[in-house]
Amino acid sequence: MAQRGAYAKGVAKREEILEAALAVVAEHGYRKASVREIAETAGLSPAGLLHYFGSKEEMFVAILEARDQRDLREYAESDFISAFVDVVRHNAAVPGLVHLYARLAADAADPEHPAHDFFRQRTAQLEAIARGEIVAAQQAGTIRADLDPAWVMRTAHAVADGLQSAWMLDPTIDMAADLEQFLNLLRP
Amino acid sequence: MAQRGAYAKGVAKREEILEAALAVVAEHGYRKASVREIAETAGLSPAGLLHYFGSKEEMFVAILEARDQRDLREYAESDFISAFVDVVRHNAAVPGLVHLYARLAADAADPEHPAHDFFRQRTAQLEAIARGEIVAAQQAGTIRADLDPAWVMRTAHAVADGLQSAWMLDPTIDMAADLEQFLNLLRP
DNA sequence: GTCTATACTCAGATAGAC
DNA sequence: GTCTATCTGAGTATAGAC
Numbered sequence: 001m002a003q004r005g006a007y008a009k010g011v012a013k014r015e016e017i018l019e020a021a022l023a024v025v026a027e028h029g030y031r032k033a034s035v036r037e038i039a040e041t042a043g044l045s046p047a048g049l050l051h052y053f054g055s056k057e058e059m060f061v062a063i064l065e066a067r068d069q070r071d072l073r074e075y076a077e078s079d080f081i082s083a084f085v086d087v088v089r090h091n092a093a094v095p096g097l098v099h100l101y102a103r104l105a106a107d108a109a110d111p112e113h114p115a116h117d118f119f120r121q122r123t124a125q126l127e128a129i130a131r132g133e134i135v136a137a138q139q140a141g142t143i144r145a146d147l148d149p150a151w152v153m154r155t156a157h158a159v160a161d162g163l164q165s166a167w168m169l170d171p172t173i174d175m176a177a178d179l180e181q182f183l184n185l186l187r188p
Numbered sequence: 189m190a191q192r193g194a195y196a197k198g199v200a201k202r203e204e205i206l207e208a209a210l211a212v213v214a215e216h217g218y219r220k221a222s223v224r225e226i227a228e229t230a231g232l233s234p235a236g237l238l239h240y241f242g243s244k245e246e247m248f249v250a251i252l253e254a255r256d257q258r259d260l261r262e263y264a265e266s267d268f269i270s271a272f273v274d275v276v277r278h279n280a281a282v283p284g285l286v287h288l289y290a291r292l293a294a295d296a297a298d299p300e301h302p303a304h305d306f307f308r309q310r311t312a313q314l315e316a317i318a319r320g321e322i323v324a325a326q327q328a329g330t331i332r333a334d335l336d337p338a339w340v341m342r343t344a345h346a347v348a349d350g351l352q353s354a355w356m357l358d359p360t361i362d363m364a365a366d367l368e369q370f371l372n373l374l375r376p
Numbered sequence: 377g378t379c380t381a382t383a384c385t386c387a388g389a390t391a392g393a394c
Numbered sequence: 395g396t397c398t399a400t401c402t403g404a405g406t407a408t409a410g411a412c
Binding site: 009010 | 377380382
């Protein structure tokens, strides 16, 4: 395993850096989250930080990857649709993450950006997982059978992302409740 | 009028700069849209450009403001709901704008950002305009009467923004069609 | 493999001349 | 209104210590 021997320290440091990065974004926003300040928070030099992550952008992608893997593990046994709402609800408790996600998603429009492939694969993976669950829900009669499963996933994803954007501007919005209301609308 | 006398040239130059900025974003993406390159495209020095807009970020906000005013004028006589779909459809033909909007919306999470107030006011204005139209549609029987008008607007807005994010990653998505499908779902 | 010091390049912004 | 010159701070490449 990667946790053994001479690498253990490096793995721990990597995670410490990711936590420091998220903390800085949460406190000062993405714009002011410089490599210098994150490195300082994590207790090393900027060059030391880059030793682990090649570039600032790759470091931020690593945060989103870690988040997805945590969510995937945590909600592995729940049904997909309620897990989806739970993740959005949980995101409201981690403001830095939502900000980071929105910012990287925008930057990822550029095919050269390190996050471009990550977002495309993430969307594809999400759709692959969801498709079966949506079809099953349609057969079970909890989602209208006349709706295209691909459209359902695309639109639920869009609602979640769009609500998160709105929530950053106005945190009084209840993202999870609004998303649930949308999912209710899919019922027969 | 602002078009008269010694100011006419300044006004024209302002618009020329905004067009140059949008062209650069459309071609190279926001990340590579430096003040230097935009200034070069508009035929003046970086400092000359900043004379008009104070900062890079304020310049980009000015582009979004101009877009909204154009849309508002163009669709003043259409009904709100079909205009909403038309605007999204039209956005697919102006890739730089969608990219710019997504990026600024993410940055605007920071209350210090020049775009913060713009986005908050824009959302408030959109909701004010929409509310009457949605209530009227409910009375006319084209939107389910049991739905909260504020929720309808928030969610339609979220769908539009979220689909635009997805479209930047995968331009084969038909944003307007997906949005219309959502609006159909609101029907009784 | 882990990490620092240094330095390079580019960005946005500012001061002041014209 | 627009320029040149300059400032400050960003990201990061490099060389090399441990």
